[in-house]
Amino acid sequence: MSSDHTRADETDSIDDTDEPLLQVRDLEKYYPITGGLLKKQIGEVKAVDGVSFDVRRGETFAIVGESGCGKTTLGKTIARLHAPTGGSIRFDGRDISALSERDLKPVRREIQVVYQDPTSSLNPRKRIKDIVAEPLVVHDIGTKAERRERVAELLERVDLPEDFLYRYPNELSGGQKQRVAIARALTLNPSLLVLDEPTSALDVSVQAKVIALLEELQAELDLSYLMITHDLSLTKNIADRIGVMYLGKLMEKAPAETLFDAPQNPYTEQLLSAIPIVEESEAAFKPERISIRGETPDPSDPPSGCPFHPRCHRAVDDCSRVEPELVDVGTDHVSRCLLHDEDESEM
Amino acid sequence: MSAIENWYHSESMENRKESARRIAYRFRQNPLSLVGLGIIVGLVFIAIFAPYIARHPQDAGYMGEPAVDFANRFAEPSLAHPFGTDQAGRDILSRVIFGTRYSLALGLFVLTFAIGIGVPVGLVAGYVGGFTGQVLMRITDIFLSVPPLVLALAVAVPLQPSLRNAMIAIAVVWWPWYARLVYGEVISVREEQFVEASRGIGASRIRIMFREILPNVLAPITVKFSLDMGYAILIGASLGFLGLGAQPPTPEWGTMIAEGRAYLPAQWWYSTFPGVAIFIAVLGFNLLGDGLRDVLDVEVD
Numbered sequence: 001m002s003s004d005h006t007r008a009d010e011t012d013s014i015d016d017t018d019e020p021l022l023q024v025r026d027l028e029k030y031y032p033i034t035g036g037l038l039k040k041q042i043g044e045v046k047a048v049d050g051v052s053f054d055v056r057r058g059e060t061f062a063i064v065g066e067s068g069c070g071k072t073t074l075g076k077t078i079a080r081l082h083a084p085t086g087g088s089i090r091f092d093g094r095d096i097s098a099l100s101e102r103d104l105k106p107v108r109r110e111i112q113v114v115y116q117d118p119t120s121s122l123n124p125r126k127r128i129k130d131i132v133a134e135p136l137v138v139h140d141i142g143t144k145a146e147r148r149e150r151v152a153e154l155l156e157r158v159d160l161p162e163d164f165l166y167r168y169p170n171e172l173s174g175g176q177k178q179r180v181a182i183a184r185a186l187t188l189n190p191s192l193l194v195l196d197e198p199t200s201a202l203d204v205s206v207q208a209k210v211i212a213l214l215e216e217l218q219a220e221l222d223l224s225y226l227m228i229t230h231d232l233s234l235t236k237n238i239a240d241r242i243g244v245m246y247l248g249k250l251m252e253k254a255p256a257e258t259l260f261d262a263p264q265n266p267y268t269e270q271l272l273s274a275i276p277i278v279e280e281s282e283a284a285f286k287p288e289r290i291s292i293r294g295e296t297p298d299p300s301d302p303p304s305g306c307p308f309h310p311r312c313h314r315a316v317d318d319c320s321r322v323e324p325e326l327v328d329v330g331t332d333h334v335s336r337c338l339l340h341d342e343d344e345s346e347m
Numbered sequence: 348m349s350a351i352e353n354w355y356h357s358e359s360m361e362n363r364k365e366s367a368r369r370i371a372y373r374f375r376q377n378p379l380s381l382v383g384l385g386i387i388v389g390l391v392f393i394a395i396f397a398p399y400i401a402r403h404p405q406d407a408g409y410m411g412e413p414a415v416d417f418a419n420r421f422a423e424p425s426l427a428h429p430f431g432t433d434q435a436g437r438d439i440l441s442r443v444i445f446g447t448r449y450s451l452a453l454g455l456f457v458l459t460f461a462i463g464i465g466v467p468v469g470l471v472a473g474y475v476g477g478f479t480g481q482v483l484m485r486i487t488d489i490f491l492s493v494p495p496l497v498l499a500l501a502v503a504v505p506l507q508p509s510l511r512n513a514m515i516a517i518a519v520v521w522w523p524w525y526a527r528l529v530y531g532e533v534i535s536v537r538e539e540q541f542v543e544a545s546r547g548i549g550a551s552r553i554r555i556m557f558r559e560i561l562p563n564v565l566a567p568i569t570v571k572f573s574l575d576m577g578y579a580i581l582i583g584a585s586l587g588f589l590g591l592g593a594q595p596p597t598p599e600w601g602t603m604i605a606e607g608r609a610y611l612p613a614q615w616w617y618s619t620f621p622g623v624a625i626f627i628a629v630l631g632f633n634l635l636g637d638g639l640r641d642v643l644d645v646e647v648d
Contacts, residue, residue, distance in 0.1 A: 081547055108549035120540035125562035135548045184544075 020054035021092060021192055021224045022078070027051045028086030029070070029077045033300055045300045047073040049248035050087070055192065060218065060225040062235040062256075064271065065245035068296050072116075074245070075194045075228045079113045080104050092191070109139060112185035116197035118177035122169040128155075128180055129165040135187040154183040158213060175206035179213065186217070195227045199234065211238060233275045236260060241332070244268050247299055247307040250326065254333040264335040266314045306338060314339060373642045380638020386631025394447040406437035407445035407598040413437055421614050431616035433606070435596070439616065442598035443624050449599045450628060453514050453583040454576040460518035461575075462568065465525025470556045472526065473533025484530060490523035496582055503591040510599060513592035517582055521575070528571055532564040539563075566643040573639055577632030584625050600625050 029048040032041045047070040055061040065071045077084050080096060089097040096107050115121035122131055132151045136142055142150065152162060158179040169177055178198065185193055198214065199207040215238060217223060229235060235242050235256060243253040244267060252265035263269050273290045294311050297303055303310050309319035318338055326334045327341075374380055398404045405414040416436035424431045430439035472483040490498070495517075502516035536542070537560060545559045586592035587601025595606055600621040607617030640646075 076543075079547055081543055105549045108547060113544070113547050115540050115544060117540060121544045123541040123545075123559055123563070134545070134550070138545075138548050138550045138554065181544075184548075188548075 018056075019093060020056045022055040022226070023090040024054070024078060024087070025052045025090070026087035027074070027077065027084055027089065027097075029073050029082060030085045043300055046070075046248045046302070047299065048077060048084075051243075051245070051248075051250050052087075053243050053250065053253060055224050055226050056240075057191075057224055058218070058222055059240040060227055060238055062227045062229060062239035062242045063245055064229055064232050064235060064242055066230060066296050068299060069245045070248040070299070071228045071230075071245050072196055075113070075196050075226060078226065079111050079194045080107065081113070105139075109135075109188040110190050111192045111194065112188070112190040113194045113196060114178070114181050114185050114198045117201045118174060118181045119169070119201070121181050122177055122184075124169055126168070127165070128167050128169070128172075131169070131180060132183045132187055135184065139188065141188075150187065151183075154186055155180075157186065157217070158183045173206075174202050175210060178202060178206075178210055182210075182213065182217070186221070189221075190223070192224045192226065195225055197229055198227070200229070200231065207234075214238070232271050244271065247297065247302050249307060249336065250334075251308065251337075252333075252335040253326075254330070254335075258330065258333055262330075264329045264333065264340065265337050266312050266339075267308050268335075270311075270313070306336075370642055374638055377638050377641060379634050380641070383631050383634025383636075383638055386627060387635055390447055390451065390628055390631060393444055394451050397444050397448055401438075401441035401444040403438040403441040404445070407442045408596065409445065413442075413596045413598070421610070421617075424616050430620040431614070433603075433614075433617055434610065437596075439603075439620055442603060443600070443620055445598045446600045446603065446621060446624060447628075449510060449593060449597070450580045450583060450625075453510070453517070454579040454632075456514045457518045457521055457579045457583070458572055458575055461521035461525050462572065463522075465522035465527075466529050466561070466568065468522070468526040469529025469531075470533055470560065473530045474537050474556050474560060475552065483526070487523040487526045487530075490520060491527060493520075495520045496585060499582055499586065500589070500591065503586055508591045508594060510587075510593035510597065513583055513586040516586065516591075517579060521579065524575070525568065525571070528567055529564055532567055533560055536560050536563045567645040570636055570640045570643060570645055572636075573632055574636030575632075577629035577636075580628050580632070581625065 027048055028046070028050060031045045031047055033043040033045060034040060035042040049070075051074060053061065063071045063074060073082065076082050078089055080089075080099070084097050087097065088095050091107065091111065096104065099107065126134075129148070129151050132154055133147045136147045136150060141147075151165065155162060155164060160176060160179050160183070164172065164176070164180075169180070172180065178201075182198075195214065199210050202210060211234070214225070218225060225238075227235065227239060232242075239256045241253070241255050242259045244251045244259075244265065246267055251267045252259065252263065254264075259268060260272065263272055270290050290313050297307070297310065303320070305318070305320040305322055306312070306315075306324050309315045312319065316338070322338055324336045324338045324340075326336045329335045329340055374384075393400060397407075398409050401407060401409070403414075405411065406416075407413060413435070414437065416432075419428075419432050419436035420434055422428050422432040422436070428438050428440065430443060432438055433442075468483050468487065472480040472487075493501075498520040499513075499516045502519050503513055506512040506516065533556075542555060542559055545555050550559070583592060584599070584601030584604070587599045588605045590605065593599035593602045595602055603621040604618045604625075607614065607619075607621070610617050
């Protein structure tokens, strides 16, 4: 047991073979709030506030949090659909956080996004074949015949029949559309997929199939996933490591098993206790039910001290005054809570 | 069968046809839009085959200057001249038939120009936004703040009066309407996730505007195009009537009405029949446009 709770240090020694595919350090995405006639800045929303984590090659890293916690902004900033306002994003050894749109173009071949709602993410005026082939056209890859072949191959990969090629998105079901979106994301052979709630717009019966497909593709194509979800139970089987996010900050980060078996942060405890029990066997791993109180606070006016203290079942007086740091609480396990320091002093 | 062989023989081609059938059915449900379509098809047919339909094409200036036949001037409507003849003995029916060509050409030119300028302006203003968008839309607003006919008059007056210059004058005042229409549509479409997805693929702004967004705003442009054809023809005829458009003896409807005005009410047929032609053309395009608007389920203006 590490009794010495030092500030978590993520500056991993960079090794040629073990260097993580993605290294996010102190990433910030602040949005200005403007008001008045002159649009003066009167505040800011810290949608992503100093987030650091790695995605290793071939692994699935999940970001879990309630709606409004900044997880989608985090994913889109990493995919450079937004420009970060601070921190760094190293992808494959190269900082991509400040690249111009032109310099990003080759990076976009490597990082692709699968969006939450496939109805909105597929252009209703384009046929499936054109949607899936678009990345090839944009990057000027292959002849017409080669593109057709690639598109047909991709549809097969995501288990869609060939005649879907000529259909429009509105002729497909939600699950089928999401498969098309996945096929489009795979067109350029990326190494990292940002999966932004890839199943939450789908029927429950379809969710499992899409997750199974994603796992299969990961194994076959050597993909790394950054999965963003509000559903902690979804991550249990698919994620290797999990980061729990609250109001723009990482609250806890641990290997999936550790997080489920021995969560250290009160927020993670609450999220875990909110997972409905489906099988008897699961009950054993579940902490006692702790109900989450209240709503997520307004991100433009976050609570003082620990952002979670107004809803925390373990909050003490200091929580509203002192902002906790992320500290090491185990192997590859960090958590942000004042109580970690108190545990230490009790020992 | 391979995917490529399937390309055009798939089940979904059936779906295509099916949805086309559905649109056609909804269109047919509205008899007035069918009337409109019939009128437009008729006008286009008349315009194309005018030399074969008109009994006296030379009276309309076909292959040369309009012929004169003073012996026959101001003949009342009869079997030989169903719409009568004018002060130079020219067959008015033949001239009205040829007038279709001028009016359709004017409408097509004006709207092609208006769409060619207005749509890109609206796309850029809506998608790129920012300072560029503000400047473009403020320029558009300035044009929109003056009634089109008045503005067209202001543009036409300093130019030599001719059909060509009338077309230019109307085209110059027409594009802002398309800019504003497209701008409003783009504002809503650009928030769709597929636009962001396209950016995530690495697509350029030009590509996103013209290949992703434009196909989603074609329906309102089509409807407005149809409704505007009638209006453009009307304004073209107005300029002709005021002497700022086509000059006599061009068989342009507005010009003919202006010429015939001097002979009212005795030679009533001179002005009346070109007027009826304008009425029918404007009505046809409006009915068609209304029908399209209902079928495509879009709002314009």
